[in-house]
Amino acid sequence: xxxxxxxxxxxxxxxxxxxxxxxxxxxxxxxxxxxxxxxxxxxxxxxxxxxxxxxxxxxxxxxxxxxxxxxxxxxxxxxxxxxxxxxxxxxxxxxxxxxxxxxxxxxxxxxxxxxxxxxxxxxxxxxxxxxxxxxxxxxxxxxxxxxxxxxxxxxxxxxxxxxxxxxxxxxxxxxxxxxxxxxxxxxxxxxxxx
Numbered sequence: 001x002x003x004x005x006x007x008x009x010x011x012x013x014x015x016x017x018x019x020x021x022x023x024x025x026x027x028x029x030x031x032x033x034x035x036x037x038x039x040x041x042x043x044x045x046x047x048x049x050x051x052x053x054x055x056x057x058x059x060x061x062x063x064x065x066x067x068x069x070x071x072x073x074x075x076x077x078x079x080x081x082x083x084x085x086x087x088x089x090x091x092x093x094x095x096x097x098x099x100x101x102x103x104x105x106x107x108x109x110x111x112x113x114x115x116x117x118x119x120x121x122x123x124x125x126x127x128x129x130x131x132x133x134x135x136x137x138x139x140x141x142x143x144x145x146x147x148x149x150x151x152x153x154x155x156x157x158x159x160x161x162x163x164x165x166x167x168x169x170x171x172x173x174x175x176x177x178x179x180x181x182x183x184x185x186x187x188x189x190x191x192x193x194x
Contacts, residue, residue: 006117006152008092010110017061021053061108068111069093076104081116085185087178089156094147096185101193103186105154117149119189124148127179128155131167139164143175145182156182 031037032045069088073095076083082099095104096119103122105115125147130140143159159175166172 004113004115006105006115006149006154007110007113008107008152008154010112013112014109018057021049021056025049025053064111065106065108068114069106072104072106072114075114076116079116084189085182087156087158087182089158090160092154092156094156094182094186096182096189098185098189098192101189101191103149103189105149119186119193121149121193122147122186122190123151125183125186125190127176127183129167129172129176129179133164137164139166139169140172141165143172143179145179145186147186158182 028045028049032042035041037045072093073083073086076095081095081102081104082097083095084098085094085096087094091108093104093106097103101119103117103119105117107113125145128142128144128146130142130144131138133139141161141164142157144155144157147154147156158178159171161171
């Protein structure tokens with residue numbers, strides 16, 4: 001088990017992910033301007049890096065995160081970690097071993113680190129149904145469960161949408177059900193790990 005503090009973000013990775021493609025594109029634009037490139041050279045210097053940057057921002061994070069999740073799952077299996085429940089969200093993967101009272105975490109913005117911890121390090125868990133609005137406008141566009149590990153609050157979405165859904169919507173009720181189930185599993189693992 002690890003004793004290092006949980007970090008959801010790796011600032012170096014986050015800044016490099018955002019700014020390195022932008023800097024490369026800017027340098028290529030400057031080279032095209034400074035050399036007065038025309039024809040195919042200008043197209044390559046201007047469109048190539050721009051297109052690659054957009055593709056990087058859209059797809060690279062997901063590909064890196066997916067590869068890291070697969071690697072963590074293989075490592076957990078090799079260590080004898082019993083994967084009772086695995087929950088994949090857009091920003092985090094939570095794997096729970098109820099038998100041994102431990103959890104594993106992998107974060108989208110910190111793919112270089114994975115955490116395998118005793119579940120006893122969880123100090124609090126709860127469900128947030130995202131309810132907002134009044135009357136006929138009441139609803140939610142995000143349902144999550146939270147866990148606090150080493151003082152770090154981790155939000156794991158079970159449902160997100162770009163529109164607000166009524167609280168009796170099947171989407172919201174399913175998201176709440178998933179969140180309730182995961183909080184129950186985490187609490188069970190926490191009791192075993194204590």
